Amino acid sequence: MKNHVLRPLYVALALVGFILFVRKLLVPVDFGIYERGYMYGWHRKSNEAEWKGVRIKYKTDKGCRDCHRDKYEEISKSGHSIISCENCHGPRYEHPKDPPGLTVDRSRGLCVRCHAHIPYMTGGRGDIPGIDPEKHYPQAECVMCHLSHNPKPMNQKREARS
Amino acid sequence: MINRRQFCKRAIIAVGGLMLPLAALEIFDPRTLQAEKETGNKTRWGFLVDTRKCVGCGFCVKACKIENEVPYDANVTRTWVERYVVTRDGKTYIDSPKGARDGFTSPKIDQNHHGMHEIPPQEVTKAFFVPKLCNQCENPPCVQVCPVGATYQTEDGVVLIDRTWCIGCGYCIMGCPYSVRFFHPVHHVAEKCNFCYHRISQGMKTACVDACPFGARSVGNLKDPDDPVTRIIMTERVSVLKEEYGTKPQVFYLGLSKEVK
Amino acid sequence: MGHGEVWTLKEFFVYPNEYIYWSIQIVMYPFMTGLVAGAFVLSSLYHVFGLKQLKDIARFSLVFSLALLPVAMMPLMLHLQQPLRGINVMMTPHFTSAIAAFGIVFTTYGLIVASEIWFVYRRFIVESVLELRAKGEKTSAEWLKLTIYSVLSMGAMDLSPEALNKDERAVTILAGVGIPVACFLHGYAGFIFGSVKANALWMTPLMPVIFICSAVVSGIALCLLTYILTMEIRKLIAAYNRKTYPKEQHPSPEELGSVELHVVKTTAKYLVMFLVLAITLELLDLIFRGYTAVRSWDILRRVIYEKDFVKIFVLQYGMGNLIPFLLFLVPGLTVRRAAVGCALCLVGIFMMRWNVVIGGQAFSGSFAGFMEYKLPLWPDDLETFKEGLMGALMVAATPFVLFYTITRILPVFGVKDSH
Numbered sequence: 001m002k003n004h005v006l007r008p009l010y011v012a013l014a015l016v017g018f019i020l021f022v023r024k025l026l027v028p029v030d031f032g033i034y035e036r037g038y039m040y041g042w043h044r045k046s047n048e049a050e051w052k053g054v055r056i057k058y059k060t061d062k063g064c065r066d067c068h069r070d071k072y073e074e075i076s077k078s079g080h081s082i083i084s085c086e087n088c089h090g091p092r093y094e095h096p097k098d099p100p101g102l103t104v105d106r107s108r109g110l111c112v113r114c115h116a117h118i119p120y121m122t123g124g125r126g127d128i129p130g131i132d133p134e135k136h137y138p139q140a141e142c143v144m145c146h147l148s149h150n151p152k153p154m155n156q157k158r159e160a161r162s
Numbered sequence: 163m164i165n166r167r168q169f170c171k172r173a174i175i176a177v178g179g180l181m182l183p184l185a186a187l188e189i190f191d192p193r194t195l196q197a198e199k200e201t202g203n204k205t206r207w208g209f210l211v212d213t214r215k216c217v218g219c220g221f222c223v224k225a226c227k228i229e230n231e232v233p234y235d236a237n238v239t240r241t242w243v244e245r246y247v248v249t250r251d252g253k254t255y256i257d258s259p260k261g262a263r264d265g266f267t268s269p270k271i272d273q274n275h276h277g278m279h280e281i282p283p284q285e286v287t288k289a290f291f292v293p294k295l296c297n298q299c300e301n302p303p304c305v306q307v308c309p310v311g312a313t314y315q316t317e318d319g320v321v322l323i324d325r326t327w328c329i330g331c332g333y334c335i336m337g338c339p340y341s342v343r344f345f346h347p348v349h350h351v352a353e354k355c356n357f358c359y360h361r362i363s364q365g366m367k368t369a370c371v372d373a374c375p376f377g378a379r380s381v382g383n384l385k386d387p388d389d390p391v392t393r394i395i396m397t398e399r400v401s402v403l404k405e406e407y408g409t410k411p412q413v414f415y416l417g418l419s420k421e422v423k
Numbered sequence: 424m425g426h427g428e429v430w431t432l433k434e435f436f437v438y439p440n441e442y443i444y445w446s447i448q449i450v451m452y453p454f455m456t457g458l459v460a461g462a463f464v465l466s467s468l469y470h471v472f473g474l475k476q477l478k479d480i481a482r483f484s485l486v487f488s489l490a491l492l493p494v495a496m497m498p499l500m501l502h503l504q505q506p507l508r509g510i511n512v513m514m515t516p517h518f519t520s521a522i523a524a525f526g527i528v529f530t531t532y533g534l535i536v537a538s539e540i541w542f543v544y545r546r547f548i549v550e551s552v553l554e555l556r557a558k559g560e561k562t563s564a565e566w567l568k569l570t571i572y573s574v575l576s577m578g579a580m581d582l583s584p585e586a587l588n589k590d591e592r593a594v595t596i597l598a599g600v601g602i603p604v605a606c607f608l609h610g611y612a613g614f615i616f617g618s619v620k621a622n623a624l625w626m627t628p629l630m631p632v633i634f635i636c637s638a639v640v641s642g643i644a645l646c647l648l649t650y651i652l653t654m655e656i657r658k659l660i661a662a663y664n665r666k667t668y669p670k671e672q673h674p675s676p677e678e679l680g681s682v683e684l685h686v687v688k689t690t691a692k693y694l695v696m697f698l699v700l701a702i703t704l705e706l707l708d709l710i711f712r713g714y715t716a717v718r719s720w721d722i723l724r725r726v727i728y729e730k731d732f733v734k735i736f737v738l739q740y741g742m743g744n745l746i747p748f749l750l751f752l753v754p755g756l757t758v759r760r761a762a763v764g765c766a767l768c769l770v771g772i773f774m775m776r777w778n779v780v781i782g783g784q785a786f787s788g789s790f791a792g793f794m795e796y797k798l799p800l801w802p803d804d805l806e807t808f809k810e811g812l813m814g815a816l817m818v819a820a821t822p823f824v825l826f827y828t829i830t831r832i833l834p835v836f837g838v839k840d841s842h
Contacts, residue, residue, distance in 0.1 A: 004579030008538035035317035039519045040305045043314035047324040054360035082375040113219040113265030120289035125217040238425040242439045256436035274433035309522035310511040330504020332444040339621035341438035341788045345426035350504040423789035
């Protein structure tokens, strides 16, 4: 009879062989060491392209200007010109193809992001004209009285002034 | 009982046997060595935050969540804004309610379990806002600790996560000193800011940079000396967060104060 | 809802993405691997170093460490967000990560334990095969047994003295190789924590050594406790048999009891030895942190001395270390006292794991706030089951079920082994 002592070793080797076989089947072919070496660059290369292919939602003001040039020029003179159109009008996606119209955020919450008065004199926040959201017409939407595209006090809506 | 001679012999065999598999762990790959020498790459993304310009409106957080499909109401976020309020008695109060997704709309400080803390305006000696995001470290500890190679650094320095390969062990979340990582509530894999890789690789800016009305955020190529971001980093006094961890963060800050954690 | 939000309570300022991501299952993981390693080291004390007094408990703890083995992996699987992808660790291991080698080390260790058991039981297995084959009429249960034993024998039917001698040598070698691997398996669990530079509490080079020492303590304690309990049950069975079948010969309770006490006393010595080592290292770590008082010490001190005071100083050091220490050292050790000491030791080591894993997440990376883990008691969904009390209990109960199943095939008592 041959040496029986090595039999568990054969079982172990068979297991290792099995794992190596499964590895061959399961590991994507482009998995390997890339530019940043083994410590930082051990990955599946095609994943980079997957991330590059993520759909862009915010298309920036450039696209808005191309179609709505008159509006754009007008607003660019106001104090709110620093705010990107999409911050209030929502991400553009493929508009006007999809969606044909955008959902504009006219909520009070949007305005108080900057205009809730927080009196910090270090930094710009304290300098922004602000209100106390709990005291300044708490039930009303800001756009009922204020023109968001031209927010200077004298440009408040006519009906609100009278 | 064994004698000394036998003991020594066995000990040597045991140690030797142990060393073999350890030695096998070291992978000597010519590509690794080559990669370390290679310098042909022309892009290294970096970020600049000017804390003096930030007013805590949180438009960046909102845009980021929508652009990168992080569930809007989940209390996790790829980028966030912190508020620091230092009072006359030397105390520092910090908060970031919902990551500042809806901006800072009240002078009250969110102390989580302890509720809202009100500080009289005359007690405030300095107060400021600090946007945070992934630092895309040169030596990312999160990548080092990933057991399966599901997170990695691209040639242009951005750290990405392979959503099809991540096992969700959370070791990278633990390994990040900046706590920028979290589990994606829908995909159930590790998630974090990737400088909007889909945007910057197409010549656009990140969603948060585009959304910031005050120019507090900017993204640029650190390998291009003419890039406005690079020029500021090269010529002005910038600092980084938690330098002591040796991660070499690539998000640079202007006007950072010592209170910032 | 983000993962971890259900059971995390935040206090003061905590980064928005911070939660208790590593919950009860990651407490169970080092606890269970510790038991595996400790049980194996205990059995090796006999097989390698020839401590004859431990013969009885050696086979017992060897089989127990096999029963514990799958359970060391269970908590990891339960805590993964993508449990089905756990195999990726074997597919594309990234060895710069402390977790990557887990699959390999774990498999190696499992194979060593299994082979050692095979050698220890080979004589029994072969004899069972021969005995069953010789039987003319076989019930279906016996057929099943015959099949199992035939497969287990792997065709190695040689029972000559030379062959048995070879078995014995193989056991010694495997047990010898097994000790460093067992220590590696567990020291490595310590390294997983100790190497996280982002965590002020975890990051210490002492972590692996502390983990190994406490692992041996917990392993010995569990084996001893289970051994005592099994012996008590055997005494009851013997008493019952004596009543029912008075004609046959049965071991007397005194006989069993004296064997038991002898084993308990010897094993307890080793337990105390490792306990002293573990406490020394832990205290060294604590003193060193306080003395050097680097930036993180402010928040660590608040966690250690204020938030977790009861868990650390009362439950872990007091109840889990000091009391068992006294119980074992006061002269005239009795079996009952040893059992209480072992149980308290297990509580102490469990609390140590808890205080490391949960305690390490009890403060924010900003050092400006705290987090508390509210253990989900009753599961509302899969997540709160897996990472709550019920999941932990399931993990804790599994080794006993497995142990019972294995001993149906490979009995631990009253067997003539090759060794």
